[in-house]
Amino acid sequence: MKLWKTILAAAMLSLAAATSAFAARTDLTLGIVLEPPHLDPTAGAAAAIGEVTYANVFEGLTRIDDNGQVQSGLAESWAVSDDGKVYTFKLHSGVKFHDGSAFSADDVKFSLDRARAKDSLNPQKQLFAHITDVTAVDPATVKVSLDGPQGSFLSDMGQVAAVIVAKASANGNKDKPIGTGPFKLDHWAKGSEITLVKNPDYWGTPAALDKATFRIVPDAAAAVPALLSGDIQAFANMPAQDALEQLQSDPRFSVVIGSTEGETILSINNKKPPFDKLAVRQALASAIDRSAVIAAASNGLGKPIGSHFSPGDAGYVDLTGVYPHDIAKAKEYLKEAGLENGFSATIKLPPVPYARDGGQVIQSQLKDIGVNLQIIPVEWAEWLSQVFTNKDYDLTIVSHVEPNDIDIYSRPGYYFQYDNPKFNDVIKELGTTVDKDKRLELLGEAQKILAHDVPAVYLFELPKIGVWDAKLQGMWTNWSIEADDLTKVKWTD
């Protein structure tokens, strides 16, 4: 009898152990390639900062979802005045920062005023350029006045650099980020990993994960064994493209190819002869075969683009056919420019695979029309100082990853050195247009001007190659902004 009791107890125990083993996991280790230099999205441009903190640790008035749509964030609702100049945000109540202090309208005022201040080091300061005044009407209401109607204002307030921080903790956010999000920083072992844990006092829907670790895996070759061994269960954007087929055929993993906001382009120095001639730029566009570039530079996964616009965004116009790949036509353009014997130029390539691999293909393609490119590999720091700041370049390849950034072609002093009054007018009008249909129309017009005028040769949209454990749900497919939003991520079964 006693024996039976013991056996029964043992069976019960093992059953209990078994069921608890079947309970869904609540921890996740993600691989990221670059370590963020710090964790304050309002103080640094590095994309890795937003990858870790956006929506997880820090939140803005609005938030951008997986598809690039504006959702409510810390503001539960808002009203816009008839002239489009005043936004009144109604804030969520019961919101607390991670240090326990209460969130209120004053924090919104502080954050926006800080970002637009004269000595502000906000990497996206232009988002706040049109704000003329921020008033905390009452603890749950904020009024933001603009110098004119701003079509993209709600989307701007959902960007990574527009998150709300508290006055008391703002200066320490680089090392100890204090936000309002569903996760808070547990610890950061520099060079190794950043661990977030669930915020038990979160004001909204709590996260399903208890713990999320971002582990830094800088080497593409190391990423695959890390996944295969189970040490890492997800890469929001996987660096090892060569191993993609192997992972795709492995039922343990989901491979999800999505889009990013990264327009990968052959940038041209538009003021430097002979590139100041439209015919020369047209010759480049006609001589380049996008599909070959895409095959080499992104394993055939990038989507071809014909202008500076993401195919995933509303208002996209397919302009890839404006200058089809046509060597004879390209030679005609060169003749028209008086350069039938071709010419020599340099192309500076930053240290990213898409640029280095794509550059070689473009070099060989342009050889067919007598344009000899000398490849100059540069580091990012050199690229920023030589190409971006000093405009000392002929051609370069780079991916412009900022969302909705078609206006960069109208920015004075921007490294394209492109100045087209017609285009500038369209962008100016776009800035003050709030009506949705009219905006899309203007965006289409802007895309068309660029496609025909070729201030840069548009190559492809950088893909986002998501690879994660097949049992994991809720990871973002697209990078409408570069963020690994874990708020809806959970394990199944």
Place this chain on the structure above:
Amino acid sequence: MTAYLLKRIIIAALTLVLASIVVFAVMEILPGDPARLMLGLNASADQVEVLRNQMGLNAPLVLRYLHWAGGLLSLDFGRSYTYSVPVIDLVRERIVVSLPLALIALALSTIIAIPIGVFSASRQGRAGDTLVMGAAQLGVAVPNFWFALMLIYLFAVWLRLVPAGGFPGWSAGIWTALKSLLLPAVALALPQAAILGRVARSALIEVLNEDYIRTARAKGLPYRAVLWRHALRNAMIPVLTILGLQFAFLLAGTIIIENVFYLPGLGRLIFQAITQRDLIVVEGIVMLLVAAVILINLLVDFSYAIVDPRLRAIPGKVRSGFPSGIAPKQILRAVQRFRETRNRSRGRQ
């Protein structure tokens, strides 16, 4: 001995000063603006200027050097531009990974290399020697990152005995932390062992041809005793020299292995700091490494005295930086051989 010590210390101090000037100058020449790197493409030129002023980058060159070098004297290495924490904290976090890793790799390399060297030298030209030296040649030739990946696939992916990479920190428990250093240490140690084994072998062969070995044999000592007691001890000097060089290399020259195993070591910190133009971090670490190499060389010099009793017997007799009684040619030849084999293996990577 005191005069020798004093001379070495003065030389070391001068080397440090000279190194600080060279390091600082090289970092100045390096193109790229750390402020622009931090603020990104959308920041205006004014903002970059504000940050440059904040970081003190607009001060005159000489002033900045003196400020930095003055800080070094009081062991203040400045604050990282990107991480905005003291450089010394960053180094401290990384050294607890790099130093144990280098020591384990060095120990492994020695444990493997010495028996290999003795075995091969005592069977010079015979089948065993050819086989072992062939294997050593392979060890030098195989790129260590490839070898590392093979280790990962075997022990982490297939057998699941150790993690594929990363470092949990010593707080996770000594065994857990050691486990994650095991594969990288083996990957680092094997090529070093191959080099060291070859050096040990040729040094031993050279010593075995000396007259006193014949004398020892002639007076009736068994071969084994002559080999281990008389020959090996004298062959240790070039081996120690190589060990010193290897240790300096293992401490920070392991970027590739640190990348493959994503370990937060010193090598990766330097690499990251260079790409981010976190100049003050690069300068600080390079100075620390210069100091470490000088210290190691000093220790190696003193260790000669331990293995060679003649040095203890005749204190103060020093020529050309080498303790008396040691043929510098032996060491130079060993160093040269080490560099040749290492360069050959690097050329393949």
